[in-house]
Amino acid sequence: MDMSFSSADLAFREEVRTFIEENYPRITNTRSRGDMSRDDMLAWHKILAKKGWVAPHWPAEHGGSGWTITQRYIWNEECARAETTPLLPFGLSMVGPVIYTYGNEEQKKRFLPGIYNGEDWWCQGYSEPGAGSDLASLKTKAVREGDHYIINGQKTWTTLAQFADWMFCLARTDPDAKMQESISFFLIDMKTPGIEVRPIITMDGAHEVNEVYLDNVKVPAENMIGEENKGWTYAKFLLGNERSGIAGVARSKKAIERLRNIAASELMDGEPLIKDGEFGRKIAEVEIDLSALEVTELRTLAAESKGQGPGPESSILKIKGTEIQQRITELALEAVGNYAHVYAPHGKGEGDNAFTPGPEYSIGVAQNYQNMRKTSIYGGSNEIQHNIIAKMVLGL
Amino acid sequence: MDFSFTEEQTLLRNTVQSFLQDKYDFDTRRKISASADGWSKEIWGQFAELGLLAAPFSEEQGGLGGGPIETMILMEEFGRNLVIEPFMETVVICGGFLREAGTAAQQEAHVPGIIGGENVWAFGYAEPQGRYNLADLVTTAKADGDGYVINGYKAVVLGAPWADKLIISARTGGGQRDADGVSLFIVDKSAAGVSTRDYPTVDGRRASEITLENVKVGADAVIGEIGKALPLIEKVTDQAIAALSAEAAGGMKELNDATVEYCKTRKQFGVPIGKFQVLQHRMVDMFMAYEQSVSMTYMVTLKLGESEEERLKAASGAKVQIGKAGRFVGQQAVQLHGGMGMTDELNVGHYFKRLTMIDTQFGNVDHHLTRYSSAA
Numbered sequence: 015m016d017m018s019f020s021s022a023d024l025a026f027r028e029e030v031r032t033f034i035e036e037n038y039p040r041i042t043n044t045r046s047r048g049d050m051s052r053d054d055m056l057a058w059h060k061i062l063a064k065k066g067w068v069a070p071h072w073p074a075e076h077g078g079s080g081w082t083i084t085q086r087y088i089w090n091e092e093c094a095r096a097e098t099t100p101l102l103p104f105g106l107s108m109v110g111p112v113i114y115t116y117g118n119e120e121q122k123k124r125f126l127p128g129i130y131n132g133e134d135w136w137c138q139g140y141s142e143p144g145a146g147s148d149l150a151s152l153k154t155k156a157v158r159e160g161d162h163y164i165i166n167g168q169k170t171w172t173t174l175a176q177f178a179d180w181m182f183c184l185a186r187t188d189p190d191a192k193m194q195e196s197i198s199f200f201l202i203d204m205k206t207p208g209i210e211v212r213p214i215i216t217m218d219g220a221h222e223v224n225e226v227y228l229d230n231v232k233v234p235a236e237n238m239i240g241e242e243n244k245g246w247t248y249a250k251f252l253l254g255n256e257r258s259g260i261a262g263v264a265r266s267k268k269a270i271e272r273l274r275n276i277a278a279s280e281l282m283d284g285e286p287l288i289k290d291g292e293f294g295r296k297i298a299e300v301e302i303d304l305s306a307l308e309v310t311e312l313r314t315l316a317a318e319s320k321g322q323g324p325g326p327e328s329s330i331l332k333i334k335g336t337e338i339q340q341r342i343t344e345l346a347l348e349a350v351g352n353y354a355h356v357y358a359p360h361g362k363g364e365g366d367n368a369f370t371p372g373p374e375y376s377i378g379v380a381q382n383y384q385n386m387r388k389t390s391i392y393g394g395s396n397e398i399q400h401n402i403i404a405k406m407v408l409g410l
Numbered sequence: 411m412d413f414s415f416t417e418e419q420t421l422l423r424n425t426v427q428s429f430l431q432d433k434y435d436f437d438t439r440r441k442i443s444a445s446a447d448g449w450s451k452e453i454w455g456q457f458a459e460l461g462l463l464a465a466p467f468s469e470e471q472g473g474l475g476g477g478p479i480e481t482m483i484l485m486e487e488f489g490r491n492l493v494i495e496p497f498m499e500t501v502v503i504c505g506g507f508l509r510e511a512g513t514a515a516q517q518e519a520h521v522p523g524i525i526g527g528e529n530v531w532a533f534g535y536a537e538p539q540g541r542y543n544l545a546d547l548v549t550t551a552k553a554d555g556d557g558y559v560i561n562g563y564k565a566v567v568l569g570a571p572w573a574d575k576l577i578i579s580a581r582t583g584g585g586q587r588d589a590d591g592v593s594l595f596i597v598d599k600s601a602a603g604v605s606t607r608d609y610p611t612v613d614g615r616r617a618s619e620i621t622l623e624n625v626k627v628g629a630d631a632v633i634g635e636i637g638k639a640l641p642l643i644e645k646v647t648d649q650a651i652a653a654l655s656a657e658a659a660g661g662m663k664e665l666n667d668a669t670v671e672y673c674k675t676r677k678q679f680g681v682p683i684g685k686f687q688v689l690q691h692r693m694v695d696m697f698m699a700y701e702q703s704v705s706m707t708y709m710v711t712l713k714l715g716e717s718e719e720e721r722l723k724a725a726s727g728a729k730v731q732i733g734k735a736g737r738f739v740g741q742q743a744v745q746l747h748g749g750m751g752m753t754d755e756l757n758v759g760h761y762f763k764r765l766t767m768i769d770t771q772f773g774n775v776d777h778h779l780t781r782y783s784s785a786a
């Protein structure tokens with residue numbers, strides 16, 4: 015048992031910190047929120063790809079950096095500390111690992127470089143209007159015709175599909191088999207005729223999710239991963255990775271630091287809010303939760319590096335991680351007081367001439383709070399994660 | 411002990427209910443909120459015609475002679491329909507100041523315009539440094555001949571973009587946070603030296619930042635006693651808290667009904683999701699949170715006329731209850747609707763947003779826990 019950094023780790027931290035300082039492109043407009051352009055969202059990704067650091071967890075042959083879990087931990091910390099644009103998970107953390115684990119050589123050669131370099135934008139075509147928590151009940155159908163599949167159906171909640179070049183998509187290939195045994199995993203070019211992407215606006219005013227309609231979409235058979243009707247196995251492998259990715263420990267640490275700064279600037283009866291015992295205790299409480307989660311995550315990663323997992327325990331990371339994220343946004347909303355009312359416009363157009371009063375740190379705080387309610391819904395809702403732990407870990 | 415409503419009160423509820431059902435469905439509300447003005451003058455005019463704006467004014471003032479219970483009924487229905495129009499600001503708060511402390515001349519000059527729907531009022535009290543402390547004022551009013559000259563800045567003045575009249579709190583004496591030295595003034599929004607910048611709020615309403623630069627008002631603009639307005643402000647904001655509690659309870663009711671209905675119809679794993687016991691218990695907790703909020707709403711409404719200490723504890727108690735319950739009900743309604751709950755399209759998110767903002771109006775849970783415990 016040892017939780018301290020070696021001198022090599024410290025040197026590594028210095029190296030990545032310097033690299034971030036020297037190379038991170040500053041692009042954000044802090045008086046509006048979200049809605050960065052496609053290029054802005056990929057800028058950091060591309061810089062890291064050149065450096066060879068964009069997918070530390072990938073196998074070395076595909077560009078992984080071969081870092082130890084400690085180094086990966088340090089890397090995440092440093093990115094969060096510098097508040098770099100989060101890398102999109104759909105390629106790097108979701109479909110990438112599926113392709114190098116279950117794809118054939120041809121598929122690896124064809125798709126992994128585009129994911130790695132940030133040339134291809136991927137989106138996740140899992141959920142459907144009738145298939146959310148019960149994903150296996152999905153209805154989108156793929157019918158084999160010669161060397162193609164013809165796909166029909168509707169996906170929904172597809173994050174950032176408006177920018178996507180490719181979608182990984184679950185579809186049913188055997189109408190007669192049991193639910194889980196008739197699903198296949200397809201890689202679909204979003205430019206294929208028959209695909210229509212329609213925006214869904216969320217309550218905070220953002221355009222983050224979409225509906226994707228598939229009408230006789232012709233997909234080459236070589237774009238199917240692994241075997242026909244075995245897609246559920248690959249889909250679940252991906253969900254395990256998605257879950258642990260949502261924990262966001264390092265980002266939450268940074269968010270707590272920001273919350274502290276807000277509470278140090280906001281006044282209550284002439285004194286900084288942070289000096290109020292009650293509010294100070296609330297911050298302490300969430301920070302303690304986060305410390306526990308951090309060690310829990312490190313324990314999970316350590317087990318993983320020895321070849322175990324990520325097992326059903328990764329559901330702990332998802333539940334606790336999202337509860338903490340939500341709590342932090344809740345406290346930030348409390349901290350800013352009256353200026354929580356201000357609506358921060360979204361990105362270009364809406365934001366150009368808008369008036370957003372209040373201190374810089376109050377901009378978008380309420381919308382962030384609203385938006386983060388999604389985290390206990392997506393990636394398998396927190397109720398579903400409880401079910402998983404009850405069944406798979408506790409054996410109930 | 412009697413918690414039933416009189417015939418007139420039931421009639422009032424029916425009137426506003428059927429009006430809102432006809433004229434203020436969710437789509438209409440969405441359009442009103444997104445329109446250039448952000449509110450509906452037409453609806454406001456109809457409120458006047460129906461007598462809603464007259465409800466809490468005495469008959470001598472041309473009103474209907476209602477009291478806190480009538481206001482509660484209206485606010486609950488407004489909460490159920492997410493009404494944007496500034497009944498709270500104009501009738502409950504600014505009307506409240508005129509009722510509680512207006513001179514006969516002030517009432518004569520201003521009440522008819524409120525009742526008739528011609529004038530809209532907003533209350534500028536909060537300042538950037540002041541958080542929820544009603545006495546923390548940097549804005550000053552200095553005696554100048556017969557009248558006063560006001561200088562200062564008011565933050566997040568809800569409904570101000572639609573208002574033509576303002577009531578502004580300012581310091582006429584004492585230190586920045588002293589109880590003594592707080593005064594209230596009626597200010598025309600069009601007066602020289604008043605400038606406003608308007609913006610939308612996250613719950614679909616509008617607010618302004620107001621700068622006051624050498625704004626001259628006459629002695630007849632003073633509401634209540636110079637330097638002694640803080641108890642009056644506390645009293646009227648407690649009335650506002652009672653009204654907000656009713657609005658919150660109305661919103662919670664709609665959310666709970668919508669959630670139960672959704673869980674009965676939405677199927678996953680071959681059954682309605684309402685069959686899952688964890689969701690059943692959640693909805694029971696939501697239901698209890700609502701019932702407790704109704705109880706606190708009744709309590710504060712019925713105690714507005716009692717001693718200052720009784721009133722204050724009831725108001726702060728109610729604000730704590732609706733703050734906590736509103737957050738819980740709002741969050742869980744979104745959660746139980748899954749992805750649908752996150753959308754702008756469904757009304758669920760809009761109730762959630764409104765309940766969230768109600769907690770920040772006139773002091774949040776923490777503020778009122780402190781206020782309650784220092785009175786207890």
Ligand SMILES: Cc1cc2nc3c(=O)[nH]c(=O)nc-3n(C[C@H](O)[C@H](O)[C@H](O)COP(=O)(O)OP(=O)(O)OC[C@H]3O[C@@H](n4cnc5c(N)ncnc54)[C@H](O)[C@@H]3O)c2cc1C
Pocket residue numbers: 137138139140141142143145146147148170171172173174222223388391392393394395396397398401676678679683686688689745746747748749750752
């Ligand atoms: C912002 C956002 C982004 C998303 N991005 C994507 C994406 O990119 N790609 C994609 O494929 N999907 C995406 N999703 C979809 C997400 O995975 C689903 O919303 C989620 O699986 C829940 O499904 P649902 O919305 O249909 O809710 P439902 O499954 O209908 O659930 C409704 C409620 O019932 C509860 N519930 C359901 N079953 C049970 C049970 N057995 N026991 C107890 N409670 C239960 C749920 O927890 C929830 O509270 C996204 C969702 C959101 C909100």
